[in-house]
Structures are given as C-alpha cells and as structure tokens.
Amino acid sequence: MKEGEGRAGETLLALALSTVDLLRPLARPLGIEFDPFRAILEVKLRLDLRRPFGVQGNWAGLLPVLAMNAIFGSLIALLASQFGQPRAYVVLVEAAAMFFLCLVLLVDFTSVLLDTADVSFLASRPVGDRTLLAARLVHVALYLGLVAGSFSIGPVLIGLIAFKDLPLLAALILSSALGAALAALGTLLLLLLAMRLLPAHRLKGGIHLLQLLFLVVATGAGQILPAVVDVSSFEAALAGRTGAAWFLPPAWFGALLDVLSGNRDRANLILASLALVVPALALLLALRFGSSRFLASLLAMQVERGAPRRRLGLVDGAAALLCRGGVERAGFGLFAALSMRERAFRMRTWPGFGMAIFVGLGFLLRQRGGTAGGTWVLLTMLYLVAATLPTVVIQSRFGENWEARWILEASPIDRPGEFVAGGAKACAAFFVLPLLLLCSILTLAAGGPALLPDILFASGAILASSFASFRVLGRTIPFSQRYSPGIGGEPMMALVLGFLVVAACAALHVGARTVPGLLYPAAAALWIGAGLSARSLRGMTVRGLESLEREAVLAAASSLLPGRARATAPGAPDPRG
Numbered sequence: 001m002k003e004g005e006g007r008a009g010e011t012l013l014a015l016a017l018s019t020v021d022l023l024r025p026l027a028r029p030l031g032i033e034f035d036p037f038r039a040i041l042e043v044k045l046r047l048d049l050r051r052p053f054g055v056q057g058n059w060a061g062l063l064p065v066l067a068m069n070a071i072f073g074s075l076i077a078l079l080a081s082q083f084g085q086p087r088a089y090v091v092l093v094e095a096a097a098m099f100f101l102c103l104v105l106l107v108d109f110t111s112v113l114l115d116t117a118d119v120s121f122l123a124s125r126p127v128g129d130r131t132l133l134a135a136r137l138v139h140v141a142l143y144l145g146l147v148a149g150s151f152s153i154g155p156v157l158i159g160l161i162a163f164k165d166l167p168l169l170a171a172l173i174l175s176s177a178l179g180a181a182l183a184a185l186g187t188l189l190l191l192l193l194a195m196r197l198l199p200a201h202r203l204k205g206g207i208h209l210l211q212l213l214f215l216v217v218a219t220g221a222g223q224i225l226p227a228v229v230d231v232s233s234f235e236a237a238l239a240g241r242t243g244a245a246w247f248l249p250p251a252w253f254g255a256l257l258d259v260l261s262g263n264r265d266r267a268n269l270i271l272a273s274l275a276l277v278v279p280a281l282a283l284l285l286a287l288r289f290g291s292s293r294f295l296a297s298l299l300a301m302q303v304e305r306g307a308p309r310r311r312l313g314l315v316d317g318a319a320a321l322l323c324r325g326g327v328e329r330a331g332f333g334l335f336a337a338l339s340m341r342e343r344a345f346r347m348r349t350w351p352g353f354g355m356a357i358f359v360g361l362g363f364l365l366r367q368r369g370g371t372a373g374g375t376w377v378l379l380t381m382l383y384l385v386a387a388t389l390p391t392v393v394i395q396s397r398f399g400e401n402w403e404a405r406w407i408l409e410a411s412p413i414d415r416p417g418e419f420v421a422g423g424a425k426a427c428a429a430f431f432v433l434p435l436l437l438l439c440s441i442l443t444l445a446a447g448g449p450a451l452l453p454d455i456l457f458a459s460g461a462i463l464a465s466s467f468a469s470f471r472v473l474g475r476t477i478p479f480s481q482r483y484s485p486g487i488g489g490e491p492m493m494a495l496v497l498g499f500l501v502v503a504a505c506a507a508l509h510v511g512a513r514t515v516p517g518l519l520y521p522a523a524a525a526l527w528i529g530a531g532l533s534a535r536s537l538r539g540m541t542v543r544g545l546e547s548l549e550r551e552a553v554l555a556a557a558s559s560l561l562p563g564r565a566r567a568t569a570p571g572a573p574d575p576r577g
Contacts, residue, residue, distance in 0.1 A: 012049075013042070013045050017038070017042060020038060020138060027134075030130070030284075030287055031287070032128075032130055033128060033131045036127050036128075037138075040127070040131075041135045041139055043118075045139070045142075065147070066146060066147065067150070069100075069147055070153050072100070073096075073152060073153065073155055074158060075154075076154075076155065077089075077155035077158040078158060079092075080093050081158055081162040081163075086159075086257060086261075087258060089159055089168070090171055090172060090250075091250045091251060091253065091254040092250075093155045094175050094176070094250045094253045097152065097176065097183075098179045098183035098250070099183075100151060101144060101148055101151075101179075101184060101187075102184075102186070102187045104144070104147055105184055106187060109143060109144065110191065112136070113136050113137075113140050115136075116299075127295070128291075129293065129296075130294075132294060133286075133287065133290055133291045133294045134287065134291075137287075140184070140188075141184065144184050145180070148179075148180035152172070152173075155176075156169065156176075167257060167260040167261040168257060171257035174256065175253035175256060175257075178275055178279050179249065179250075179253060181279040181282075181283070182278060185279060185282035186282060188290070189286055189289070192286060192289065192290030192294075195290070195294070196292070196297075245271060246271070249278070252272065252274045252275035253275055254271075255269075255271030255272045256271075256272040256275050256276075258272075259272040315332070315337070315426075316333070318332070319336075319422070322425045323421075323422050325418060327419055327422070328425070330419065331419035331421065331422025331477075331478065332422035332423065332426045332429075333426075334426075335396065335424075335478050335479075336426045336430055338479045339431070342400055344395070344400060345398075348391065348395050349388065349392045349431075353385065353388055353435055357381075357435070357438060357439065357442075379443070379451075379454055379506075381439050382440070382443065382462065383462070385436060385439065386462040386465050386466075386501045387499060389469045390469050392427060393427075393469045393470055394473055394474075396423065396474065396479060397474065397476045397481050398482065399478075399479030399480060399481070402479070405480035408477055408480065415538060415539060416542040417537055417539050417540040417541070417542055419477055420470060420474060420475070420540070421537035421538045424466070424467050424470040424537055428466050428467070428534075432462065432463060433463075436459045436463075440459065453520050453523065454509070454513075454519060456519070456527075457509055457512060457519050457526065458505065458509065459523075460523045460525075460526030460529075461505040461508065461509070461526050462505065464527075464529045465501045467530055467533035467534045467536075467537065468533055471533065471540065475541070475542055476542060477542060
C-alpha cells in the first residue's frame, strides 16, 4: 500500500472505530462483550485495507461501485418525480432502495457475514456467539451504509429541487436510514434462518439457492407482476388506502412524510410508528435468534460433504461432436463443469440470461405478437441474450480456485487458443443455444411461422457475437484468474458492449428486413460467420501464458549454462542457490 493510501486508510479506520465506540453503552444491555467485539471488528477492517484494489471488501474498491449507485439512485429519483406527489416520490424511491440493498447484501456481502477464514482461531478463544455475530453485522453495516448513502444522494437532492419541501427532505433522510436498516436486517434474518434449518453440509448450497431465487425474482418481477397483479390495487396499498399497507414498508415511509408534514391522522401515525419500531425489533430478533450456535454453524460450513461425481456423458458427447483435438475438448469440459459449479459465476450471469425469458413471458401474458410493434418486442427478447454475452465472457475469466491454473501452465499446450475455443463452444452449447431455442419457441408461439426467418437471422447474429466476445474479451484461460468483482472497469465495459451488440444486431436486422427475401441468405451468412469466428479462436494469443512460457524457456536455458553465466528467469529462483 502506498504511503498516501495508508494514511487515508488509517483515517477511515479511526473514523469507523470512533463511530463504533459510541455504541459501547448499548453493548451490555444487548448481551455483547464490547472489547472482544471491537477487537474483531478492527482486525477485519485492517485486513480489508490491506487487500488489493478491487477485491471484495476493500474500501478503495468500493469507490466506482458507489459512483454507480449514485447514478442509479438519481435515475430512480427522476422517474419517481414524474408522479408529481411527494408521498408517491418517497414510496417509490424507498421501495427501489430497499430492494437494491437486499440484492447487494445477498450477492456481494453474504461472504463477509459468513466468512469462515477466522472461525478456527476464534473457536479457541472465549468469544460469545452474540459478540461474534454483532461484529459481523457492524462490519457489513459499515459497507451497506456507504452503499445506501451513495444511492440516497440523488433522491435527496432531486426531491428537494422538485418539491422544495423541508419535511420531504427530513422524511427522505430518515427513511433512507430506516429503510436500509430494515432491508438489511430482513435479509440477514433469512440467512440466519437458513443457518438454523439447513444441515451444515447443505448450508452453502442452500444460501446460494436463496441468492439465486432472489435474483430471479428481481429479474422477472418487473415483467411478470404487471401482467398478473392489479396495479391499481398495488398503488392503493402503497398509498396507505388499503389494509395491505400494514405489510409494505415503503408505505410506512410515505406515512412518515405525511406525519412530518402535519397530516397526523390515526392511520398515518400507526404506519409511521411501524417505520420507527420494526427496524429496532428486527435488530433484537437477529441478535437473539441468530446468535444461537452462530460460531458452530460457521465451523460446520468449513467441512463440506463430498458430492458424488456427476455423469459427464452429455458433456463428453458434445465435446466430441463440436471440438477438434484434445486441447479444445479439455477447454470445453472445463468451461462446462465450472460454469455449473462456480457460485460467483452463476450469481452474476444466470439472472441476466433469465431476463430475456421474463421479457418474453411478460409480453405473452399482456398481448399477442401480431402487430409490427409486438414483433419487435418478441425479437428484442432474443437480442437480450446477446446483451448478456460480454458479461458472461468477462465473468468466466475468474475462478474461485484459480490457483489450480498451474496445471495448465505446466501442460504442453502449443496453441492455448484452442483451450479458449473449447470454452467458447461450451458457452454456446450450454448457454446460448438452449436460451435461443426457448426464446424462439416463445416467439413462434406468439408471432407465428412468419417470424421464422427473423429467428434464424437473430440466432446467427447472436451466435456470431458470442464467439466475437471471446475474441475481444476472453483472451485468457477460462476460470484461471483471481476473482475480483470490482476489477477495473470491465463489468461496466461489458454492460456497454452488450447494448452495443444489441444495437448493431438490430440495425443489421432492420436493414435486412427492408429487402424482400434477404433474411434467409443473410441468416445463412451469419451462421457461417459464427463457425469461422469459432475457428479463428484456435490461433489467437492468450494473455498471461506467453509470458509464463518465456520464463520457462529462460529457466531451462539457464540450467544448461555453466557457472556464473547462467541466466535467471524473471521471478524464478536463482538456479545457483
């Protein structure tokens, strides 16, 4: 760490610990031993400061994430301000903020709460379960506070400018803090409940299933719910006009605004009281309910029962059919196996693929695809598959067990591009083609056989863009780099490239549609281009391995040179000892 970064980190650490020290009077009534609690928290924060930029849990790595949160919150605020009512503004902003925080906690900070790296050491020390849980909760709360604060900057400023109402400003600030606490504690209670109900050897898988379920709901709710739920009844509940408002926290924060504005009828007072009381009750429930055997559950998570070996007949058969040579088949098998096994990869890619399906289902539930506009909505469902491809390619570069790449580095692979080509074909076989088939069936069901040439064109364009993405973004051995969710600007670059791919494919599609009879030959050309693009991957240069191969050659040459004339490869031990 550089000297300037070190001073800034120590300042941040001192500020965080000074804030935590204010909680000392509350520790004893809550059953928390404050000194061990503070010591555990300080060690965790110091370790975070020492991690390289972009690694999960690093404060510096949060900076680009916080900037994106501020932009996202501002967009939500601009949308909510169009309703022209302060209460609707507060309700919509807080609903989006709470949902966003639940998603961030489940996806990015579950590993911080359930970290098992230090439990063997803590198990031999007199540290209570509640003390350890409290330290983990505050550790997560510090990061979530930054996330919630960055998200709320835009809504607070835009709300003040749009409505020029001081009670609205007070309600937004108070609701942001209470909503963040309620969303985080509600999600944590679900995780702690999973720890109590699931056997130890199934705990990680169960929590991961909960994460995927939440992401699937997050992805599809906006498309499916408007088609099956009466939107006017839902709006009435959020506005506090029906009994369902008692169970909707955003409605509580809307009532809090009314109370601060002087509208203190009975219903508003009760709903505003819920906004103040329920987060405190949730904290007490998390500490009392979740702390039971918390350390023992973490210890059990370190020991996972071995899973039976899955049958690989389908993977082996597909590899033999699609791949040329053993290296390409090995890359195919590695991508197929790890894309199903790596939790981080599944969390960041599978929900994106599901978006295309949810868009199509939502449209089918609303109307048929007989109109020109309906046709393009159905084709957009196909092109949304292409929008996710750059993210899939970038995420497939990182692995949880990246240290095992030494096996590849030690293997006699003359053309490592063949390994990447195998991974690209596995991605196409097990992700792209099944999704295209499903989306094509939905499209034909809604739009009829007349859309068959459009489907063939779109499928060829998406398949070609899949291999092109590996050519541009996937120039490493799949799953061979240290995982880092905030590495550089690559996730944002993948998002931008995804929309550019969709725009380019759609523009080609519009152009081909203007010429009668052109879609079929254009589709055939795209499918041929996809095959040529996949073949070109075999000879491309793979980043990282060429430098390692050069070092190996230098090390081998140095062993042949006598005495002091021996050369030492960069980073290799001196052969002379």
